[in-house]
Amino acid sequence: MSTNTLYLGYHVSSAGGYMAMGKRAAALGANTFAFFTRNPRGGAAARVEEGDAAAFCAWASERGFGPLVAHSPYTLNPCSDKPLVRDFAKRAFTEDLERMELTPGCFYNFHPGSHVGQGTEAGIQMIAELLNTVLMPDMHTTVLLETMAGKGSEIGGRFEELREIIDRVELKDKLGVCLDTCHIWDGGYDIVSDPDAVFAEFDRVIGLDKLRAVHLNNSLNALDSHKDRHAKILDGKLPPEALARIVCHEALAGRPIILETPNDDAGYAAEIAWLREQWAARHG
Ligand code: FE
Numbered sequence: 001m002s003t004n005t006l007y008l009g010y011h012v013s014s015a016g017g018y019m020a021m022g023k024r025a026a027a028l029g030a031n032t033f034a035f036f037t038r039n040p041r042g043g044a045a046a047r048v049e050e051g052d053a054a055a056f057c058a059w060a061s062e063r064g065f066g067p068l069v070a071h072s073p074y075t076l077n078p079c080s081d082k083p084l085v086r087d088f089a090k091r092a093f094t095e096d097l098e099r100m101e102l103t104p105g106c107f108y109n110f111h112p113g114s115h116v117g118q119g120t121e122a123g124i125q126m127i128a129e130l131l132n133t134v135l136m137p138d139m140h141t142t143v144l145l146e147t148m149a150g151k152g153s154e155i156g157g158r159f160e161e162l163r164e165i166i167d168r169v170e171l172k173d174k175l176g177v178c179l180d181t182c183h184i185w186d187g188g189y190d191i192v193s194d195p196d197a198v199f200a201e202f203d204r205v206i207g208l209d210k211l212r213a214v215h216l217n218n219s220l221n222a223l224d225s226h227k228d229r230h231a232k233i234l235d236g237k238l239p240p241e242a243l244a245r246i247v248c249h250e251a252l253a254g255r256p257i258i259l260e261t262p263n264d265d266a267g268y269a270a271e272i273a274w275l276r277e278q279w280a281a282r283h284g
């Protein structure tokens with residue numbers, strides 16, 4: 001990984017395995033990507049071929065790919081009030097981290113959880129407990145807490161909540177944060193008027209060294225709306241210029257940046273090309 005490289009990608013379909021994902025991503029101009037480790041709405045993990053993963057790792061390092069940003073299923077909720085849901089979270093997390101060892105040095109991102117009325121404090125405690133169960137000293141993956149929009153009883157809408165989780169986790173070096181631009185905008189952090197102030201606030205509360213990956217999305221809704229509806233880069237409430245500024249911000253240098261915008265392949269290719277142009281204009 002190089003801090004002078006722009007690592008840009010999008011959520012690729014996991015069909016066909018790692019090599020297939022890598023080739024789909026590269027064809028659209030990406031040099032990293034995100035994928036769901038299993039059906040995003042839950043269910044069993046896809047079967048993984050070790051040979052395919054090893055071939056992909058060699059191919060990706062030759063091409064200078066940045067670290068991948070795998071995404072856990074949306075149904076994973078470590079702070080549900082239902083024991084069966086919490087059990088699924090633990091099992092899925094454990095299996096997914098085992099699978100991630102096939103592609104060492106990558107990220108595994110998850111939504112911290114929704115406390116469903118049990119309270120933020122109780123939720124934070126359950127999330128930290130899960131992490132203290134599944135993180136292992138010898139693993140080669142960094143687990144990322146995603147910044148959330150603060151919709152409903154979601155935990156992670158405030159930087160302070162993520163800090164509180166990190167504080168309670170023993171293996172802190174295995175843990176980081178993935179910053180989602182739509183989510184923090186919806187959560188009330190004004191990355192349009194003053195991105196420097198938002199990054200300074202992130203640094204003050206969590207520490208920029210913990211910021212390891214980015215989800216780059218525009219938003220359909222206004223600042224502080226707590227909605228979480230993604231929009232295309234060129235077509236949302238945030239001026240595209242503001243998103244370009246974030247992509248080029250020194251606080252994010254070298255971090256993989258993943259588009260989660262509502263697009264088809266041509267749309268992703270166009271957004272990647274546009275962002276690379278913006279980057280080149282600023283970096284020469
Ligand atoms: Fe997410």
Ligand code: FE
Pocket residue numbers: 146180215260
């Ligand atoms: Fe996201």
Ligand code: ZN
Pocket residue numbers: 180182183228229230
């Ligand atoms: Zn979202």
